Amino acid sequence: xxxxSIVYSAIxxxxxxxxxxxxxxxxxxxxxFSELDSMAVLDLILELEEALQExxxxxxxxxxxxxxxxxKTPFKSVGSTIEYIKGLFDG
Amino acid sequence: xxxxxxxxxxxxxxxxxxxxxxVTIDEEASKFGYDEKLLKRVKKSMGFNSRYVVxxxxxxxxxxxxxxxxxxxxxxxxxxxxIDALLMVTQTPDYKAPSxxxxxxxxxxxxxxxxxYDINLGCSGFINGLMSAYSLIESGLNxxxxxxxxxxxxxxxxxxxxxxxxMGDAGSAILIEKSLSDSYFILHSDGSGYEHLIIPAGGCRxxxxxxxxxxxxxxxxxxxRDVDMYMNGAEIFNFTIKVVPKMFDELLEFxxxxxxxxxxxxxxxxxxxxxxxxxxxxxxxxxxxPMETVSTYGNQNSASIxxxxxxxxxxxxxxxKVTSLFAGFGIGLSWGACIVESxxxxxxxxxxxxx
Numbered sequence: 001x002x003x004x005s006i007v008y009s010a011i012x013x014x015x016x017x018x019x020x021x022x023x024x025x026x027x028x029x030x031x032x033f034s035e036l037d038s039m040a041v042l043d044l045i046l047e048l049e050e051a052l053q054e055x056x057x058x059x060x061x062x063x064x065x066x067x068x069x070x071x072k073t074p075f076k077s078v079g080s081t082i083e084y085i086k087g088l089f090d091g
Numbered sequence: 092x093x094x095x096x097x098x099x100x101x102x103x104x105x106x107x108x109x110x111x112x113x114v115t116i117d118e119e120a121s122k123f124g125y126d127e128k129l130l131k132r133v134k135k136s137m138g139f140n141s142r143y144v145v146x147x148x149x150x151x152x153x154x155x156x157x158x159x160x161x162x163x164x165x166x167x168x169x170x171x172x173x174i175d176a177l178l179m180v181t182q183t184p185d186y187k188a189p190s191x192x193x194x195x196x197x198x199x200x201x202x203x204x205x206x207x208y209d210i211n212l213g214c215s216g217f218i219n220g221l222m223s224a225y226s227l228i229e230s231g232l233n234x235x236x237x238x239x240x241x242x243x244x245x246x247x248x249x250x251x252x253x254x255x256x257x258m259g260d261a262g263s264a265i266l267i268e269k270s271l272s273d274s275y276f277i278l279h280s281d282g283s284g285y286e287h288l289i290i291p292a293g294g295c296r297x298x299x300x301x302x303x304x305x306x307x308x309x310x311x312x313x314x315x316r317d318v319d320m321y322m323n324g325a326e327i328f329n330f331t332i333k334v335v336p337k338m339f340d341e342l343l344e345f346x347x348x349x350x351x352x353x354x355x356x357x358x359x360x361x362x363x364x365x366x367x368x369x370x371x372x373x374x375x376x377x378x379x380x381p382m383e384t385v386s387t388y389g390n391q392n393s394a395s396i397x398x399x400x401x402x403x404x405x406x407x408x409x410x411x412k413v414t415s416l417f418a419g420f421g422i423g424l425s426w427g428a429c430i431v432e433s434x435x436x437x438x439x440x441x442x443x444x445x446x
Binding site: 017018019038039042043045046049053059061063064065066067068069 | 128131132133135136137324325326328329330332333364367368371372374
C-alpha cells in the first residue's frame with residue numbers, strides 16, 4: 001500500500017465515527033484540518049502511525065509541535081498530509 | 092539545567108486514596124451534552140470510562156492525604172512523631188492560607204519540630220515534591236512524608252465537557268527515608284506557557300468576584316467560570332510532544348542507564364493519547380508503561396504517578412527491587428523526571444475514601 005492509499009484509508013476510518021459529509025468523498029484538494037475536531041486529529045495520527053508501522057516495520061512519529069496549530073499544521077488538506085508523510089520518509 | 096544526583100534517600104512506601112464516589116461517563120454523558128456518537132468517540136479515543144471523585148464539598152485534599160498517610164505510617168510501623176518534614180503538593184489547598192501541610196502536621200500527630208510547607212504544582216508535582224524530599228534527606232533529615240493530590244472535581248466546572256470528564260480526585264502519601272540508593276532528577280519550567288493550563292480568577296491579579304463566578308460558553312464549546320481550570324488541549328499536546336521524549340533521553344544519559352534497565356516507566360496519566368504516543372515513540376509497551384489510570388480513576392494530577400503504582404503495580408513494587416522512571420509534565424508549564432530505585436516497599440492497592 002502506498003502512502004496516498006494509507007492516508008485515504010485512515011481518513012475513511014476516522015470518518016466512520018466522525019461522520020463528516022465533506023470527508024465522505026475526499027480528494028487531494030479537500031480541506032482536512034478544518035473538518036476535524038482535536039480528538040479527530042489525534043485519531044487520524046494514531047491511524048496513520050499504526051498503518052505506517054505495519055507496512056514499514058518501524059514506528060514513525062507523525063505528530064509534531066505544529067500538529068494542532070491551524071496555521072502550521074501539515075494536515076491542512078488531504079494533499080498536504082500526503083506530502084508531509086512522504087517528506088518524513090524522504091528525510 | 093536542573094540535574095540532581097542523590098545517593099542517600101529512597102522511597103519506603105506509597106499509599107493512594109481516591110474519592111469515595113465512582114462515576115461513569117455513561118452516567119455523565121447527558122450533563123456534558125454528548126450525543127450517542129460523541130459518547131462512543133470519547134470512550135474509544137480518549138479512554139473515558141470511570142473516575143472517582145469526592146461525594147461532598149466537605150471532603151478536601153487533606154482528608155484524602157490524611158487517610159493515605161495514616162495507612163502508610165501504620166503499614167510501615169512508623170510513629171508520626173518520627174517524621175522530620177511534611178511536604179504537601181496541591182493546587183486545591185484546604186484554605187488559601189495557611190499551608191495544608193501545616194494542618195496535616197497537626198491532624199496526623201507529627202511533632203511541632205516538623206518542617207511543613209506546600210508546593211503549588213500539578214502534573215509535575217510528584218517529581219518536584221520527591222526531589223524536595225530527597226534534597227531534605229540528603230541535607231541531613233531522616234524521614235520525610237510527601238503528600239500529593241488534588242480534589243480536581245472542585246476546580247473543573249461540572250459542565251465543562253472537555254476537562255471535567257477527565258478529572259479524578261486522589262491524595263497520596265509517600266514515605267522517603269535515609270538509605271543508600273542512587274537517584275537522578277531532571278526538572279524544567281517554562282512560564283511563557285502559563286496561560287495554557289490555568290485557573291484565571293481567584294488570585295490577586297483577578298480576584299474572585301461576580302464576573303469570575305459567572306458560567307460562560309467558551310469558544311471551544313465548553314461552559315466554565317473564570318474560577319475554574321482551563322486547558323488549551325492543543326497547546327498542551329504540542330508541549331508534551333516537544334519536551335517529554337527529549338527529557339527521557341536527557342535523563343537516561345545523565346543516569347548512565349539504558350531504557351532496558353528501567354523496570355517501569357510510570358508517567359503522569361494525562362490522557363490515553365499522550366501516553367500511547369510516548370509509549371510508541373520510546374518503544375516501551377504497556378507492560379512497562381501503564382496507561383489505564385485515566386480510564387479507571389481519572390487524571391489524578393500530582394497523585395497520578397503514585398496512583399498508578401497503587402492502582403496497577405502494587406504487587407510488583409511490594410515484592411521486588413524496582414528501577415523506575417517517573418515523569419510528570421503539565422501546568423506551569425513544568426516538567427520533570429527521575430530514575431529511582433526501590434525495594435519491597437509498602438504499596439497496597441488503591442483505596443476509596445471512607446466517610
